[in-house]
Amino acid sequence: MSGPGDERPLLGVRGLVKRYGAQVGCLDVGFDLWPGEVLGIVGESGSGKTTVLDCLSGRVTADGGQVVYVNGAGVGVDMVGLDESARRRLLRSEWGVVHQNARDGLRMGVSAGANVGERLMALGARHYGRVRGQAFDWLGRVEIGQDRIDDLPETFSGGMLQRLQIARNLVTAPRLVLMDEPTGGLDVSVQARLLDLLRGLVEDLGLSAVIVTHDLAVARLLAHRLLVMRGGEIVEAGLTDQVLDDPQHPYAQLLVSSVLHP
């Protein structure tokens, strides 16, 4: 894992603002994400976590601020002012987005193999055998039985759908993955397996990721650093263990103390 020794962060966010009319989505949010780092954003519902994530991916247009991403060619691009074609190209090549609801991120009408292969084909893969080979390989890596490659996602369980969505995103080896509540809506044992898997993948691939979650246990397991958000603002930031074991801000203290075994 690399750290602040590298000259530039992968993602530099400064003064990000998003308002929904009179409502505040997020206010003056700023942080750096370094290559190989997993950053967790925690906070209660409505604290602006998902708004920040949506501003990063461009799904929501920020009202102000900067999101500078250093792309594969080493050029910094500001995601906020980026034109749509470049943004969409980035989203299907160097970035991955894992939705809370796996159905939002999958094509439910086509087989698991086609779901995994879509990004490859979108990037120009034109050899059926090789696309299928990679899909096969990735289903194994996310612990979906490889005999399920031709089955429709409709026939998968919730945990399998989420793993399939992860495979679909990671197949093109993205440099940055945005995850919104990747374990939401799954039962505890399935969550544990998914977290195990994610942790392994993050380490193996040296992924950089931003993970939004309200579950502090998820944050503890996956994130290197944490941001605590409330009312659209970052109220505390620091190393995960530090924030969870010794929270400074009253709200962070409340958040940590409201969980039985964080």
Added chain:
Amino acid sequence: MSYNFAYLDEQTKRMIRRAILKAVAVPGYQVPFGSREMPLSYGWGTGGVQVTASVIGPGDVLKVIDQGADDTTNAVSIRHFFARTTGVATTTRTDQATLIQTRHRIPETPLRPGQIVVFQVPIPEALRWLEPREVETRKMHALEEYGVMYVRLYEDITRHGRVAQTYEYPVIVNGRYLMRPSPIPKFDNPKLDRCPALLLFGAGREKRIYAVPPWTTVKSLDFDDHPFEVEHWDRPCGLCGARGIFLDELIVDDKGGRLFICSDTDYCSRRQAVRPDGEALS
């Protein structure tokens, strides 16, 4: 009371010609146009009829095809319509026609420079069953995001061992736009590529016109290890004996008797005319 030449008023023709010019300038791109009510119902070729009406001139010789045949209802009535409203000469011979309106086939007789072929298109959008939002499909065309089309081919190969699409097989025009050839059989796709004639596509209900100018490259989508292929028949035409052309299957009796004959009636009848005996082959 008499109609204007080719039924449509001059302002409408002018509007459609502008759309056609734009379509020719951007091969494969769907140009919106103000489709008019025509004296035939949607699905019967209102788009093709409007395009034909806009490009036809008194010196043209018109041929109209319906599923390869010159003598079916749709072909006869459209041919009659233009004969009445323009007085142009009509023909069934591909080589003598200057303007050919067709439903779902490209003639077997090779097209030549100077000819215009007008296709009747029911659904112009190639991404229609893959992406329901029209706004999104236009964006996908604009940004050349055609990965999802390959997802469909992948699914076909996975389920059927080959691409099962046999008509309106998707193509890339001029290396840029994904196009849905009007529902011609994929057998006719190779005829689109570098075709010497101008190919115009009109969709009346969907209000779109697109075009493939002469000598434009048209590539059928495929995978490197599953190349595009056309249909083959293991027997010749039962009437004229032609091989390597598109055949229709006819059931000729109630004992399971079948006859495979040319879908292109002009091609078939002219081959029969030059045969000395004129007898059907068995």
